[in-house]
Amino acid sequence: SKPGSSCNNIITRTYKATDACGNFETCTQVITVNDTNAPSIDTAAADKTVECDGSGNMADLTAWLNSNGGAMATDTCGDVTWSNNYTGLSDLCGATGSATVTFTAKDDCGNMATTMATFTIKDTTVPVVTMMAPALGDVHSIFDVVNFIGTFSDNCSSTVGAVWTFTNTSGGATVNYPVPLTHINYMTGTITSPIAWTDLALGPGVYSVKLTVMDECGNATEQTKIDGLDHFVVRYDPTAGFVTGGGWIMSPAGAMPSAPTLTGKATFGFVCKYKPGKTVPEGNTEFQFHAGNLNFKASAFEWLVVSGAKAQFKGEGKVNGVVGYGFILTAWDGQVSGGGGKDKFRIKIWQGTPSNVIYDNMLNLPDSADPTTVLGGGSIVIHK
Numbered sequence: 403s404k405p406g407s408s409c410n411n412i413i414t415r416t417y418k419a420t421d422a423c424g425n426f427e428t429c430t431q432v433i434t435v436n437d438t439n440a441p442s443i444d445t446a447a448a449d450k451t452v453e454c455d456g457s458g459n460m461a462d463l464t465a466w467l468n469s470n471g472g473a474m475a476t477d478t479c480g481d482v483t484w485s486n487n488y489t490g491l492s493d494l495c496g497a498t499g500s501a502t503v504t505f506t507a508k509d510d511c512g513n514m515a516t517t518m519a520t521f522t523i524k525d526t527t528v529p530v531v532t533m534m535a536p537a538l539g540d541v542h543s544i545f546d547v548v549n550f551i552g553t554f555s556d557n558c559s560s561t562v563g564a565v566w567t568f569t570n571t572s573g574g575a576t577v578n579y580p581v582p583l584t585h586i587n588y589m590t591g592t593i594t595s596p597i598a599w600t601d602l603a604l605g606p607g608v609y610s611v612k613l614t615v616m617d618e619c620g621n622a623t624e625q626t627k628i629d630g631l632d633h634f635v636v637r638y639d640p641t642a643g644f645v646t647g648g649g650w651i652m653s654p655a656g657a658m659p660s661a662p663t664l665t666g667k668a669t670f671g672f673v674c675k676y677k678p679g680k681t682v683p684e685g686n687t688e689f690q691f692h693a694g695n696l697n698f699k700a701s702a703f704e705w706l707v708v709s710g711a712k713a714q715f716k717g718e719g720k721v722n723g724v725v726g727y728g729f730i731l732t733a734w735d736g737q738v739s740g741g742g743g744k745d746k747f748r749i750k751i752w753q754g755t756p757s758n759v760i761y762d763n764m765l766n767l768p769d770s771a772d773p774t775t776v777l778g779g780g781s782i783v784i785h786k
Contacts, residue, residue, distance in 0.1 A: 411434070411435040412432060412433070412434050412435075413432070413433040413434075413435065414430060414431070414432050414433075415430070415431040415432075415433065416428055416429070416430050416431075417429050417430075417431065436511075437478075437479040437480065437509065437510070437511040437513065438511070438513065439477075439478055439479065439513060440507075440509070440513040440514055440515045441475040441476065441477040441482045441507040441508070441509050441513065441514070441515045442475060442476050442477070442478075442515065443473065443474075443475050443507065443515050443516075443517050444474045444475060444476055445472065445473055445474040446473060446517045446519070447470060447471030447472060447473040447503075447505045447517040447518065447519035448471055448472045448473075448519055449471075449519050449520045449521070449522070450462070450466050450471070450519070450520075450521050450522070451521075451522040451523075451524055452522070452523055452524070453523075453524060453525070453526065453527065454497055454498045454523050454524065454525040454527070454557060454558035454559070455557065455558070456497060456557050456558050457497070458491075458497050458523070459497075459523050462523075463491075463501075463521055463523075466521055467486060467488055467503070470484045470486070470505045471503065471505055471517070471519040471521075472519075473505050473507070473517045473519075475507035475515060477507075477509040477513075479509065479510070479511070480509045480510035480511065481509065481510060482507050482508065482509055483507075483508050483509075484505060484506065484507055484508075485505075485506045485508065486503050486504065486505045486506065487503060487504045487506075488501060488503045489501075491521075491523065495525065495559050495617075495618045495619040495620075497523065497525075497558050497559070498522075498523045498524055498525045498558060498559070498619065499522075499523055500520055500521065500522040500523070501520065501521050502518060502519070502520045503518065503519060503520070503521065504516050504517075504518050505517050505518070505519070525557070525558040525559050525617070525619040525621065526619075526621065527556070527557045527558065527621060528617075528621045528622060528623040529554045529555065529556045529561060529615045529616075529617050529621065529622075529623045530554065530555045530556070530623070531552060531553070531554050531613055531614075531615045531623045531624075531625040532552060532553045532554075532625065533550075533551075533552045533611065533613050533625055533627070533628040533633055534551040534552055534553060534628075535549060535550065535551040536548055536549070536550065536551075536635060537628075538628050538629060538631055538633055538634070540635045540636065542599070542635070542636075542637060542638075543637070543638060543639070543640055543681060544599045544600065544604070544605065544606055544637045544638065544639050545599070545600060546598075546599065547596050547597065547598045547599075548596070548597055548599070548635075549594060549595065549596050549597075550566055550593075550594075550595045550597055550611070550613075551592070551593065551594050551595075552564070552592075552593045552613045552615070552625070553590075553591050553592050553593070554591050554592075554593065554615045554623075555591050556617050556621075558617075558619070559617035559618045559619045559621070560588065560617065560618050561586065561588065561591075561615055561616065561617050561618075562616055562617060562618045563580070563581070563615075563616045564580075564581040564585075564586060564593050564613065564614060564615045564616070565578050565579065565580050565581060565613075565614045566578070566579040566581065566595060566597070566611065566612070566613055567579070567611070567612040567613075567614065568602065568604060568609045568610070568611060568612075568635075569609060569610045569612075570604070570607045570608070570609055570709075575604075577602050577603070577604055579595065579597060579602060581593055581595055593613070593615075599637055604637065605637075605639065605709060606637050606638050606639040606707045606708060606709055607636075607637060607707055607709050608634055608635075608636050608707060608714065608769075608770055609634060609635050609636075609637065610626065610632065610633065610634050611626070611628075611633040611634060611635055612624055612625065612626045612633075613625045636705045636707060636716075637707070638676070638683075638705055638706055638707050638708075639708070640676040640678075640680070640681070643675075643708050643784060643785045643786045644673070644674060644675030644676065644683075644685075644706070644708070644784075644785050645672075645673070645674055645675070645706070645708060645713035645715070645733050645735075645782070645783070645784050645785065646672065646673045646674075646782070646783050646785065647670065647671070647672050647673075647733050647745070647747065647780065647781065647782035647783065648670065648671040648672070648780045648781070649669070649670065649745075649747075649777045649778070649779045649780010649781060649782075650667050650668060650669045650670070650777070650778050650779050650780060651667070651668050651670070651747050651763065651775050651776075651777060651778055652665065652666070652667060652668075652775075652778050653665055653666055653667070653668040653691050653693070653694075653763055654763060654775070656765050657691075657761055657762060657763045657765060658691065658694045658696070658760065658761050659759060659760065659765070660694075660760065661694055664691075664693045664694050665693065666691070666692065666693035667692065667693075667778065668689065668690060668691040668692075668763070669689070669690050669692075670687075670688065670689045670690075670747065670749065670780075671686070671687075671688050672685065672686060672687040672688070672700075672731060672733075673685040673686055673687075674687070674703060674706050674713070674715045674731075675706070675785075676706060682703060682704065682705075683703045683704075683705065683706040683715060684703060685700075685703060685715075686700065687699070687700035687717070687719070687729070687731060688700070689749050689751070689761075691761065694761070695722070696721065696722070696751075696760070696761055697721065697722050697723075698719055698720070698721050698727065698729065698749075698751055698761075699719050699720055700717050700718070700719035700729065701717075701718060701719045701720060701725070702717050702718050702719070703715060703716070703717035704716045704717050704718075708784055710738060710739075710740055710741075711734055711735050711736070711738040711739075711740050711741035711742075711784070712732065712733070712734055712735075712772060712773075713732075713733045713734075713735070713782075713784050714730065714731070714732045714733070715730070715731055716728070716729070716730045716731075717729060721751065721753070721760065726753060726754060727751055727752065727753050727760075728751070728752050728753075728756065729749060729750060729751045729752070730749070730750050730769055731747075731748070731749045731750075732747070732748040732749075732769075732771075732772070732773045733745075733746075733747060733773070733782045733784075734746035734747070734772065734773045734782060735782050735783055735784040736782075737783075738784055744776050744777075745776070745777045745780075745781055745782040746772075746773035746774060746775055746776055746777065746782075747763075747773055747775055747777055747782065748762075748763055748764050748771075748773035748774075748775060749761070749762070749763065750762040750764075750769065756769075763775050
């Protein structure tokens with residue numbers, strides 16, 4: 403009989419000897435075929451790493467286990483069956499982790515060969531962060547408490563921390579406010595931080611705002627924009643004084659984008675101050691660039707910041723009697739300590755949106771930049 407496909411096959415053979423007269427004798431031989439050879443691992447199992455998708459990546463893991471990690475084996479004598487010793491992922495952070503698995507190839511006789519590989523779920527995706535409040539250019543007294551609000555989401559890990567960062571755009575100090583855990587709502591992905599400006603020891607000024615959010619795998623996002631624009635807030639001290647000025651500057655070439663070659667004298671006069679108990683400043687501002695037929699007059703003010711030798715205020719007004727223009731005026735009192743002895747002036751005027759500039763004697767420089775245009779005549783005084 404022939405061997406079957408089972409393990410340890412037994413072959414029985416019968417031999418018969420016959421003489422010329424027909425006499426014969428028989429004997430039987432039993433042959434046992436043993437299989438002691440393990441399957442041959444032709445292709446070892448391969449490590450696999452996937453990006454966390456927030457669901458534990460069970461589909462990726464199941465497919466990897468079902469394919470034996472890509473391993474292949476053959477056996478000289480029978481069929482090969484696979485098994486593995488997977489028991490679970492080692493939790494590293496959030497829904498990520500790794501598992502080292504031994505895949506075992508076994509033949510019908512119990513002979514085995516093994517190959518090992520590691521399945522890893524990693525998280526390298528940063529959180530998605532949005533700043534919600536306060537609004538761009540929000541103006542408050544330095545004595546106010548203001549809610550700074552942001553939202554976040556993460557594809558995999560939990561958020562473990564956040565920091566608000568405030569930087570004086572005039573070159574002052576940067577202050578970090580680490581967000582207490584009580585300010586972070588993990589269920590809705592919201593950060594709400596009631597911040598008292600006096601607690602941060604920050605004086606009046608224009609401050610850029612940044613929100614940094616970190617997840618538990620060390621991924622971090624820094625968000626500096628709100629509604630697509632660089633976020634800043636304005637803090638004023640209603641008791642800090644006011645600013646006045648009058649005189650002229652030599653308007654440089656390029657100050658008027660519609661006529662970039664124009665130069666000549668430009669005259670100005672202004673006063674801006676907070677009245678007792680008021681949160682919006684009052685005053686007057688006029689600017690005339692005769693060569694460009696530009697006559698600007700302010701009609702309303704939004705905020706005033708006085709800090710050292712620098713005063714800056716923002717508002718809206720008319721150009722040649724037509725409404726719909728905004729402006730920021732930056733004045734420098736050279737006689738104030740640290741002022742350097744020379745008064746300086748800048749005005750930026752735009753129509754509709756700040757990107758549509760019609761005049762700026764420091765064109766394309768940040769609004770926060772210190773003025774560099776020295777007065778040709780007149781003076782600027784910051785009053786304490």
